Amino acid sequence: MDRRPKVPESFTSSERGSRIPPWSMAIVAMIAVQLSNALSVPVIEQVGPGGTAWLRMCFGAAFLWLIARPSIRSLKGKDIPALLGLGVVTGFMTTFFLAAVERMPLGTTVAIDFLGPLTVAGLMSKHRRALVWPLLALIGVVLLTEPWRGSFDAIGVGFAVAAGTCWGLYNVLTQHVGDRFSGISGLSLTIPVAAVATLPIGLPQVIGGAFTWWVLPAAAGIALITPVIAFGLEMLALRRMSHTAFGTLLSVEPAFSVIIGLLLLAQMPSPLQILGIAIVVVAGAAAQRTGSRSEQPAVADPPVPANAGDAAARAPRE
Template sequence: MVGRPSSRGIPPWSMAVAAMLAVQLSNSLSVRVIEQVGAGGTAWLRMCFGVAFLWIIARPAVRSLRRKDLPALLALGVVTGFMTTFFLAGVERIPLGTAVAIEFLGPLTVAGLMSKQRKVLIWPLLAFVGVVLLTEPWHGNIDLAGVGFALAAGACWGLYNVFTQHVGDRFSGISGLSLTIPIAALATLPVGLPQVIGGDLTWWVLPAAAGIALITPVIAFGLEMLALRRMTHAAFGTLLSVEPAFGILIGLLVLAQTPTLMQMLGIAIVIVAGGAAQRGGVRTADPVTTTDLPATATKETP
C-alpha cells in the first residue's frame, strides 16, 4: 500500500506563498501562448494538461463521491476554469501587476464579508483607491475591457477560496483537484477550443502549455488546497495581501513591465488594505473528513 504524503510539518503560510508565486509565474509565462491561441485557448489547454498530470498523480476517486459533494465540486470546477480564463483575458490587455491588484478585490471582499466585524469592509474600499491609482484613469488610456476581465476573475477568485476550503475539508491531498479540474476544462471548452482551432498552433505551443499546467493548476492549486485545509478564510485572505506585490515582481522580471511611482503607491495601498482587512491564524483543528479517501487514492511523488 502506498502511503499518502504528509504536509503537517510544513507551515500552511509557506504553502500559500509558494502557491502565489507559482500562479504569477505561470500567468507571466502564459503571455506568449496567449499571442498564439488567445486567452481562452491558453486557459483551456492549461486545464486539459492539468487533468492529465493530476490523473497520473491522483486517480479521481469517483466511487467515494456522495450526492451532497457534487454541488461544491461543480461550483469549484466552474469558477476555477473561468477564474483562469478571465484573468488571462485581463493580462492580455493590462499589465500583470495591475491585473492581480484588481483581481485581489474579489477575495479581499469575501474575507471582509466572512468577518464578524462589519467595519472591516472599509478595507476593500481602500484597496479600490489603490486600484484607481494603479490604472491611472486620468491619463485616458485605461483599457476598460482588461479591467472588466480582471474584476470578473476577482469574483471567481473569491468564490474559489470559499469552495476550495469546503472541497479540501472533504477530500484529502490533491484528490479534490483531480475531480474539479476536469470540470473546469469542460466548462471552458466552448470558449477555449474555438480559439485553439482558429489560432496559430505552432510546434512549441502545446509543450509550453503543458509546462505551464504543471505549475498551475497542478502545483499551485494543490498547495492552495493544502493550505486552506489548515487556515481560516481570514488568515488566508490576509496572506493574499502580498500577491499584488508578487504580480509586480514577476511582471518586472519576466515581462519587463516597469510600474510608475503612482502605480507603486497604488500597489502599496492595496497591500496595506489586504493586510489590515483580517487578522487570524491557523485553523484550531484539522477539518474532519467524513469519508476520507483510501490511502491508495494518491501516489507518493518524489
C-alpha cells in the same frame, strides 16, 4: 529485537505534511500562480486567453489524474454541487484573468483581481469595519489604472473584476472541497470540470489561432505549475487556515505579480502605480491579521495514496 510499535507509513506521511506551515504552502502557491501567468503571455499570443486557459485545464486534469487517481465511486451526492461549482469557477477565473492580462500589465490585473478575495475576507470577518479595507484597496487600484491619463482599459478592468469575483468564490469553495476530500483528490475532480466548462471558449480559439509546435509543450509545462502545483498547495493550505487568514496572506500577491511582471515581461510600473500596489498590499494585510483553523475537518472520501498529497507538497522544492 526492536520492540517499538510499528507506525503506519500513511500516518508518518501525514505527520510530515502537517509539519509544513500552511502559510509557506500558500506563499509558494502565489509565486507559482504569477509565474504561470507571466509564462502564459506568449501562449496567449498564439491561441488567445480562452485557448490558453483551456489547454492549461486539460493538461492539468491529465496530470492530476495520474498523480491522485481519484475514486469516482466514493463520491456522494452532497459533494457533487461543490465539485461542479469549484470546477466552473476555477475554469472561468483563469479564462477571465488571462483575458485581462492580454490587455493590461500583470501587476495591475492582479491588484484588481485581488479585490475579490479581499472582499470575501471582509464579509467573512466578525467585524463589519473590516469592509473598509476593500475600499482602501480600491483607491490603490485607481492609482494603478490611472484613468485620468486616458489609458483606462474598461474591457480589461471588466475581465479582471470578473476574475476577482471568481477568485473570491474559488477560495470559499476550495476550502469546502478540501475539507471533504483528502490530499489533492478533490482538485483532481474539479479541474476536469474546469476543462469541460471552458471548452466552448477555448477550443475555437485553439483551432482558429496561430497554432505552432511549441504551444502544447509550453501549455503542459505551465499546467504543471498551475493548476497542479499551485492549486494543490492552495487546497492543502486552506484545509489548515481560515478564509480570513488566507485572504490576509494573499495581500502580498500583487507585489509578487509586479516583481514577476518586471523580471519576465519588462513591465515597469510608474511611481504612482507602485504607490497603488503598496496601498493594496497594506489593505490586504490589515483586513484580517489573525485566523487559523485549530481543528482539521473530517475527510469524507477514502484517503488517496499517501504519496499523492506529499508529492504536491514536495513539488515546488523538487
